[in-house]
Amino acid sequence: MNPLVPPSTPAGTTAAGADARNYQALDWLCTLIAVLDAQGAVRFVNAALENALGQSRRTMEASDFALCFAEPALLDKALSGARSNDFAALRFEAGLLRLGQEPLPVHVTVSVVEQVGHVMVEMWPLEQQARQDREERIREQAQANKELIRNLAHEIKNPLGGIRGAAQLLQMDLPTPELREYTTVIVHEADRLQALVDRLLAPHRHPHEVGDVNIHEVCERVRSLVLIEFPQGLRITRDYDISIPEFRGDSAQLIQALLNIVQNAAQALSLRMAQGDAEIILRTRVARQVTLGRQRYRLALELHVIDNGSGVPDAIKERIFYPLVSGRDGGSGLGLTLAQTFVQRHHGLIECESQPGRTDFRILIPLP
Known part of the structure; x- marks a missing residue:
């Protein structure tokens, strides 16, 4: 059965219940999707849209979906065109209203579901695309x-x-x-x-030597090495999710990758160390439904290295993973390049967000 072309509603089944059953395959998608009737009332929203809006499917049933947008007229115009068969699909950008948060910028595609007269609204968060x-x-x-x-x-x-x-x-x-x-x-x-x-x-x-990796053993090894190198004025705080499973990888390469990042953070904290309040946080979490290299993974390791230093200089912020680029006098500019290489060998990625007082290097690696 095509999940986008539902059959007629069986006797004794409510329309909303039939829609939830017939469109349930859409819950597997990370795209935000709403299915509306010709007047714009909600017949179904998928789980990704529930999470984005902070509202349940049940509370949104039969409501006017245009009111979920900062400019409802954009969707109303699209629905008018759908009713008059002016287009097969219409695209525009809009702001999706969320409870207690700023509007979420999204790219919207409105298309007609054949045979049943429903309208499908697909939304891609622009920040996710970026x-x-x-x-x-x-x-x-x-x-x-x-x-x-x-x-x-x-x-x-x-x-x-x-x-x-x-x-x-x-x-x-x-x-x-x-x-x-x-x-x-x-x-x-x-x-x-x-x-x-x-x-x-x-x-x-060096060959990629694969074995069972416990990420917290990797973190503890790096933590002990860095504290030996910087024994005064530095605190390395553990914030671990001990439920994270072991995964297949090269423990030595991951130790070196994490060590390069933590050492860089420690070297950037020299002034804070002199004051006695330098801190690095090692935080592990499980991320769900993560896209890496255009492949979707159900689970991924999310390892953060957070420091309270002055931040990455703006002049090199976009180039810190390039070889021979360093923000420190005497630095080789190879540490982060090698770290990115080792993590990518595990089908992962390192990202960095930095501002004065908080720099966060995030390592993402798929989990089994």
């Missing part, structure tokens, strides 16, 4: 970074070996220690660049 577009840009940029790093590292590595070897040969022929100091500098800088190249290539060299 988030998906941002995730896609992050993934594309990460892939471009990987190729750039790999090619650049190999291009640097070959001449670097020649420079170092030539400097060592020259050093043996120089007559005085003063002159040999110059070749020592060349060898030292060549070694430093070699170490940088090795770090750039490290994520692509």
Whole structure:
């Protein structure tokens, strides 16, 4: 049976009950959907729309759905066109009213359900679309970074070996220690660049070793390492959801990814540490119905690293996951790039929201 073309209502069944049964497949969708009669009265709303509006399906039955919009005339005009068969589908943008919250900006599509005279109103939150577009840009940029790093590292590595070897040969022929100091500098800088190249290539060299991962064991390992490095003035608060199940992954890579983020947070808290009120929060939660890489997952790990530092500088906020971009003097600019690479190997993603006094790095990884 096509769930969008319901049969006639059986005798003894209310219209609302029949609609709820015939359109129940729409409850599986994350899109906000309302099914209306030709006059705009609600016949059915799916679970996603119930959650967005903060109202139950039962309380909305037979109500005028146009009143759920900041500008009811937009939907009224669309319904008028549907009644006169002026279009197959009409699209517009509107504000969806929510209890106790600001209107939710949505993209609306109004279409006629054939055979039964109902109208389907589909709504996509614009903030959700913007988030998906941002995730896609992050993934594309990460892939471009990987190729750039790999090619650049190999291009640097070959001449670097020649420079170092030539400097060592020259050093043996120089007559005085003063002159040999110059070749020592060349060898030292060549070694430093070699170490940088090795770090750039490290994520692509190591195999992905999969096993059972307990995310709280990962968090505790990172917490202990960072507190050893920063023993004074820093508090790392645990806020764990201990019901989160184990999942398949590379524990070492996840430890390194989380360690890079927490170390960055700790280094950004130097002034707060001096005052004795620096804090990092490690928070784990389960997120439901999460889209990652255009794939929908029923459950996902949501791991937050929150600090009370000065925030990410505006000048680099959009580029913090790019290689060699750092907001700290002396920083390599590789920590967050490597963290994003390791998390993406787990089909996940790292996002960042930052303002003075609160920076939140959120790691999302699908759960079984």
